[in-house]
Amino acid sequence: MTPALQQEIFKAALRCLLGLLLGSLFGYWLLGLGLGLMLYLVMHLRYLAALRKWFGAPKQVELPEPGGIWGEVFESLLTLQKRNRKRKKRLAAIVSEFQASTEALPDGAVVLGERGEIVWFNTAGRTLLGLRSPQDFGQRVANLVRHPTFTAYYADGDYSSEVEAPSPINTAVLLSYRIIPYGNGQRLLVVRDISDLRRLDTIRRDFVANASHELRTPLTVLRGYLDMMSADADGPLQPWTGPIHEMRAQAQRMEALIADLLKLARLEADGQQARLDVLDVPAMLLRIVEDAKAVSKGQHRFETEIAPDVQLLGRDVEIQSLFTNLIANACQYTPTGGIIRVRWWGDAEGAHYSVADTGIGISEKDLPRLTERFYRVDVGRSRASGGTGLGLSIVKHALERHEARLKIESEVGVGSTFTCHFPLHRVQHVVAAPPPVAQS
Ligand code: ADP
Numbered sequence: 001m002t003p004a005l006q007q008e009i010f011k012a013a014l015r016c017l018l019g020l021l022l023g024s025l026f027g028y029w030l031l032g033l034g035l036g037l038m039l040y041l042v043m044h045l046r047y048l049a050a051l052r053k054w055f056g057a058p059k060q061v062e063l064p065e066p067g068g069i070w071g072e073v074f075e076s077l078l079t080l081q082k083r084n085r086k087r088k089k090r091l092a093a094i095v096s097e098f099q100a101s102t103e104a105l106p107d108g109a110v111v112l113g114e115r116g117e118i119v120w121f122n123t124a125g126r127t128l129l130g131l132r133s134p135q136d137f138g139q140r141v142a143n144l145v146r147h148p149t150f151t152a153y154y155a156d157g158d159y160s161s162e163v164e165a166p167s168p169i170n171t172a173v174l175l176s177y178r179i180i181p182y183g184n185g186q187r188l189l190v191v192r193d194i195s196d197l198r199r200l201d202t203i204r205r206d207f208v209a210n211a212s213h214e215l216r217t218p219l220t221v222l223r224g225y226l227d228m229m230s231a232d233a234d235g236p237l238q239p240w241t242g243p244i245h246e247m248r249a250q251a252q253r254m255e256a257l258i259a260d261l262l263k264l265a266r267l268e269a270d271g272q273q274a275r276l277d278v279l280d281v282p283a284m285l286l287r288i289v290e291d292a293k294a295v296s297k298g299q300h301r302f303e304t305e306i307a308p309d310v311q312l313l314g315r316d317v318e319i320q321s322l323f324t325n326l327i328a329n330a331c332q333y334t335p336t337g338g339i340i341r342v343r344w345w346g347d348a349e350g351a352h353y354s355v356a357d358t359g360i361g362i363s364e365k366d367l368p369r370l371t372e373r374f375y376r377v378d379v380g381r382s383r384a385s386g387g388t389g390l391g392l393s394i395v396k397h398a399l400e401r402h403e404a405r406l407k408i409e410s411e412v413g414v415g416s417t418f419t420c421h422f423p424l425h426r427v428q429h430v431v432a433a434p435p436p437v438a439q440s
Helices: 003-025 029-056 068-104 123-129 148-156 195-231 238-269 281-296 316-332 379-384 391-401
Strands: 108-112 118-121 163-166 174-182 186-193 277-279 301-306 310-314 339-347 350-357 405-411 415-423 427-429
Touching: 003 029, 003 068, 029 068, 108 123, 118 123, 123 186, 148 163, 148 174, 195 238, 238 391, 277 316, 281 301, 281 310, 281 316, 281 339, 281 350, 310 316, 310 339, 316 339, 316 350, 316 391, 316 415, 391 405, 391 415
Parallel strands: 301 339
Antiparallel strands: 108 118, 108 186, 163 174, 174 186, 277 310, 310 427, 339 350, 350 415, 405 415
């Protein structure tokens, strides 16, 4: 029991006693007691009324300072009010700081409610998406950004990546859209202008493609003359046989490089998904393995496990190029006597192509960088064997165009396995031809 409460009980008892005594003096002790209690009650009602008034307008009305239990209650209420005011001020400062910083962001930020309605957006959101304040608050974002790519991304619910689509107010501006779910069913839409980035990308790609194209003709001329000169090995050029041979090899390397650069440029330029031609992969693979055997000249043992009834929807040149690349790499980086195992199979997840070798393997630190252009684990070795360092980049791009993934597993000195996973909608199963019926 607090001292104020003890005091209050004492006061109540004293009033009752006084009333009782005064009442007894006049022979009405009960009336005296009742009067004492009533006076005590009136005092409480007065403070209750003051409290009620204060609750109605706490800023305008001042609370009395009566001391005792009421004084304590009023004091606590005022402290609570002060604390709340401070907290409110702090929160307001945080909110305005947050708004100021998001306003300064060059990226558009749009806060979406549970039903996808726009709750808030910053200035960049306004300029990039053409949102209007306050008309667009409460509007569903899917009704305002109607590009099919964004619509599909928004409806999909898988926001682990971002998508690119033009701005709804200016088709010349390319935007990257990313949705970040947070809190209780809320989402943050972040929009970035990537027009310059894409423009630079196109300039770089066109430059590489044009330069490679321009280099092709002079190189063909040089190569032609070098071929002629090396054919004349017994003539007056005999002392130059060595250098001519070296120049021919280098010219060949440059031709391979240019061919790979052009292939890459073509793959990058056709950014969208590859066409859906039905490819007879089993037949294609048997042909590629036969060619690889011829190149390997018996240095490697080939094992194949090819499902005859699984076909792929894709682009012939690209698939052939990526299949060949992986087998050629396996041959290149597997010493004589090694085994190269080529598999093609289908299951509930899609179709899969894998090339496993018992070669030199790749260390863990190199694995993530293998598909970068010109990345080689051992530059000298790759060059010596005619590698351009672009093979796996071409594989990666060709796979991306077929919505497929590349998985690389490897152990140094043991071997490597490159597996390509194609999605189910790119797979077609055919009924394998029945064995010929014996004629009687
Ligand atoms: P390159 O023309 O040099 O073979 P790639 O892009 O095809 O270029 O391969 C990149 C690098 O990856 C190669 O230089 C090589 O070091 C490594 N690599 C690729 N395939 C294999 C493999 N089957 N075994 C070991 N290393 C490999």
